[in-house]
Amino acid sequence: MKMTAQEYARRIRKAGPPSPLGVDCLWAFCVGGGICLLGEVLRGRYLAMGAEPELAGTLVSCSLIALSAVLTTLGVYQKLAAHAGAGSLVPITGFANAVVSAAIEFKSEGYVPGTGAKMFLIAGPVIVYGTLSAVLYGGILWLVQWIGLV
Amino acid sequence: MGSRQGDTLLFDTPPVIAAQAAVGGKKEGEGPLAAMFDELCGDNRCGQSSWETAEKYLMLRAARLCLKKADLPQEEVSLVLAGDLQAQCTASGYAMRELGVPFAGVFGACSTMAESLAMGAALCSAGFAPNLLAAASSHFCAAERQFRTPLSYGAVRTPTAQWTATAAGCCLLRPAGEGVRIPAAAFGRVQDLGVRDINNMGAAMAPAAAATLTCFLQDTRTQPQDYDCIYTGDLGQVGSQLFRELLAAEGLVVKNHLDCGCILFDAKQQTVKSGASGPGCCAAVLCGHILPRLLRGSQKRVLFLATGALMSQTTFLQKESIPAVAHLVELRAPEQEGSQ
Numbered sequence: 001m002k003m004t005a006q007e008y009a010r011r012i013r014k015a016g017p018p019s020p021l022g023v024d025c026l027w028a029f030c031v032g033g034g035i036c037l038l039g040e041v042l043r044g045r046y047l048a049m050g051a052e053p054e055l056a057g058t059l060v061s062c063s064l065i066a067l068s069a070v071l072t073t074l075g076v077y078q079k080l081a082a083h084a085g086a087g088s089l090v091p092i093t094g095f096a097n098a099v100v101s102a103a104i105e106f107k108s109e110g111y112v113p114g115t116g117a118k119m120f121l122i123a124g125p126v127i128v129y130g131t132l133s134a135v136l137y138g139g140i141l142w143l144v145q146w147i148g149l150v
Numbered sequence: 151m152g153s154r155q156g157d158t159l160l161f162d163t164p165p166v167i168a169a170q171a172a173v174g175g176k177k178e179g180e181g182p183l184a185a186m187f188d189e190l191c192g193d194n195r196c197g198q199s200s201w202e203t204a205e206k207y208l209m210l211r212a213a214r215l216c217l218k219k220a221d222l223p224q225e226e227v228s229l230v231l232a233g234d235l236q237a238q239c240t241a242s243g244y245a246m247r248e249l250g251v252p253f254a255g256v257f258g259a260c261s262t263m264a265e266s267l268a269m270g271a272a273l274c275s276a277g278f279a280p281n282l283l284a285a286a287s288s289h290f291c292a293a294e295r296q297f298r299t300p301l302s303y304g305a306v307r308t309p310t311a312q313w314t315a316t317a318a319g320c321c322l323l324r325p326a327g328e329g330v331r332i333p334a335a336a337f338g339r340v341q342d343l344g345v346r347d348i349n350n351m352g353a354a355m356a357p358a359a360a361a362t363l364t365c366f367l368q369d370t371r372t373q374p375q376d377y378d379c380i381y382t383g384d385l386g387q388v389g390s391q392l393f394r395e396l397l398a399a400e401g402l403v404v405k406n407h408l409d410c411g412c413i414l415f416d417a418k419q420q421t422v423k424s425g426a427s428g429p430g431c432c433a434a435v436l437c438g439h440i441l442p443r444l445l446r447g448s449q450k451r452v453l454f455l456a457t458g459a460l461m462s463q464t465t466f467l468q469k470e471s472i473p474a475v476a477h478l479v480e481l482r483a484p485e486q487e488g489s490q
Contacts, residue, residue, distance in 0.1 A: 001357055003399045005344040008392075012345065012353045015391045017309040024306070072302050081304020088304050097304050105300030108200040122303060 024085055031080060032087030039064060039091075061092055068093035072100040098122040152275050156369035157362075158336040164482070165274035166329035167267075168322045169220035172438035173212045175290070175316025181415045186438030187317075188215050194291055194316050202236060205289035205318075208430070209234065209245035212320035212437075213283055220322045222281060227251040229278075231270050232285040233262035234429055235293050235314070242287070251283075260355070260384050261338075261458030262286040263319060263433035264477035268335035271479070274325045287318035288428030297348075297463055310350040312386045312427035315414055319433030321441075330444045331482045334370060338362035338476040340460065346471050348461075352389020352411075352424055354472035355457035359385060360396035362476040363455055367402070370480075374404045378449040381440055383432035383456030383476075384411035386425030410435035410456075432456045444483045454479045 003011075039060050046056035071077040077097050081088040088094055102121045106114035120127065144150050152161040171188045179190035189211055196204040209232065217224055230249065233256035234241035246253040258265035266284035273279045293314040294301055323332075341361050345354040359382050367373065374380060385393050390409045397404050410432040411425035436454060443449045457476040466472075 001341065001343070001361055001396065001400070003343070003357075003396055008343045008345075008357070008396075011392060011395055012350065012388075015395070016350060016353070016388050019309055072304075075302060078302050078304040082306060084304075085306040094304065097302070101300040101302035101304075104302055105295050108202075122299060 027083045028085050028087030030087065031084035032090060035064070035088070035091045035093055064091070064093050065096040068096035069100045072097045073104065095123055095126065098126075152272075157339070157365050158334055158369035159268070159272055160334050160370075161271060161275045161332065163275065163326055164331035164333040165271045165323050165325055166327050166331050166484075167441060167481075168324045168327055168329040169216050169222075170319065170321045170437035170441050171212045171215035171219060172319045172434040173208050173215065173317060174434055175208070177290070177313075177420060178315060178317050178414065178434070181420060183414055183435065183439055186442070187434065188212075188219075188438070191316075194289070201289055201291035201295065202240060203244070205234060205236065205241040205287055205292050205316075206244040208289065208316070208318040209241050209285060209287040209320075210248055212287070212318040213245065213249060213285055216283065216320040216322050222322065224249055224251055226281050227283055228281050229254065229270075229273065230283040230285065231256050231266040232283070232287075232320075233257050233266065234287045235259065235296070237296065241289070241292070242285070258429075258456075258475065258477065259458030259460055260288075260427055260429050260432065261456040261475055261477050262429040263436060264383065264454055264456035264479050265337070265458075267321065267323070267332065267454070267479045268337060268477050270321075270323045271332040271335050274323050277325060279323070280325065282323040283320055284323060285318065285320035286429035286433040288314050288316070288430035290314045290316045290428075293428060307423050308349045309423055310347070310352065310386075310388045311423045312351055312384065312411060312425050313415065313422035314428035315426045315431035315434065317428075317430035317434035319430065319435075319437035321437060329484055330441050331485065332479055333482055334366075334480040336362060336366045336369070336478045338365075338478065340473045340475045342471050342473040344471045346469065348466050348472070350388065351427060351459050351472070352384075352386040353392055354459050355474040355476070356385055356389045356392040356396055358474035358476040359383075359389075359393050359455055359457045360400065362478050363397065363453070364400050364402065366453070366478050374402060374406060377406065377451050377453050379452045380404060380407045381432075381435075381452060381454050382407065382409045382411075383458075384425065384427040385409045385457060386411045386427065387417065388424045413439070429458075440481070444481055447483055447486075450483045452481050454481055
């Protein structure tokens with residue numbers, strides 16, 4: 001071929017239609033914001049029902065996870081996510097979707113080697129690096145306190 | 151027999167495609183080419199227990215329908231050359247378990263149909279196969295869970311991404327007789343211009359298509375305009391654009407190019423981004439759309455050029471670039487009295 005890899009890479013950037021950034025951001029903002037708003041409404045309800053603030057927060061997380069799991073099973077969450085992008089990926093509902101979708105998908109390979117083994121296929125790295133980050137920041141905090149800065 | 155000119159195989163007595171069948175899934179049945187399929191599944195499970203068995207079903211249905219159209223009992227099939235996208239080509243292997251005929255698995259990713267046809271034509275021409283089946287299939291759901299993410303995982307598809315077709319196509323090849331003729335075929339050389347984006351397969355495969363076509367035209371001393379149409383397999387909108395730009399850099403202006411991946415779905419209405427892909431895409435379009443056109447005589451001479459990306463999930467994760475290959479088959483309308 002007469003075209004070089006560099007020239008071809010330049011042509012690819014021109015040929016590929018760019019992602020509609022404005023529309024994508026608006027979707028992400030509205031859906032992500034909507035999920036957070038729903039969380040706030042639920043938290044208000046739980047507080048009104050007499051729950052302690054900390055318990056109310058936990059209940060909100062549980063409710064959103066359950067809602068996402070149900071919507072994923074019904075095939076609704078992914079349709080919303082196809083437009084919302086990070087708006088539905090970043091909140092806790094996105095994490096629930098990642099776990100539930102893999103659990104459903106690999107059921108055909110059995111409950112142990114399929115659902116059980118592959119449930120955390122996508123969510124696994126989040127847990128691994130989330131835990132690692134927590135250890136790292138915990139260490140820094142301990143060090144800072146030990147030196148006496150805080 | 152035949153002769154070889156450069157990379158091109160020229161058959162003295164062109165083998166023929168005596169019958170063909172195309173089977174599709176739900177989305178294919180909602181697209182602009184719905185009427186061309188011999189059979190459509192209302193849902194992508196096709197009444198099977200998994201996506202993988204559904205693809206096996208599609209492949210088997212295409213083979214059985216093809217044999218039925220040719221009125222040929224399966225015992226008389228001398229060889230099946232078939233392939234798919236599933237790991238270890240299981241859709242083809244499991245489908246052929248049901249048929250019980252000699253079978254050789256073929257893997258050329260999305261180029262499988264052209265590869266099977268070219269190999270089949272060579273075997274027919276050499277007198278090794280009086281009745282040979284060439285087939286390819288793909289299934290959106292089986293491919294998604296193998297190459298990307300679970301189906302119900304929420305993710306945005308990039309504008310360059312393509313949609314794997316849920317379809318299968320099967321052709322019956324014979325050394326001579328009635329049907330669309332295959333006077334020439336060419337196996338391509340693997341090309342790699344450094345594309346690493348798994349969501350832009352068209353860009354990864356376009357150099358292979360351009361290289362094989364350029365080589366074939368040189369070998370046969372023909373021009374693009376000598377053909378009624380040059381069909382590529384599944385370059386999609388983005389890949390097709392790049393294919394034409396690569397050819398222009400070689401000094402070739404191609405105005406009669408059509409991509410099977412661009413015509414199987416209505417890209418906007420069916421939200422498939424850059425178009426369709428998968429071995430089943432061009433296999434079904436060939437059997438349902440291209441061959442019937444040649445049989446009707448609305449086209450006389452076309453090129454069928456299918457491209458395949460030869461990476462795996464492992465090489466992709468290891469950040470290797472995506473090599474691709476394109477195989478080409480020349481197709482001519484059936485011989486008619488008074489014509490050449």
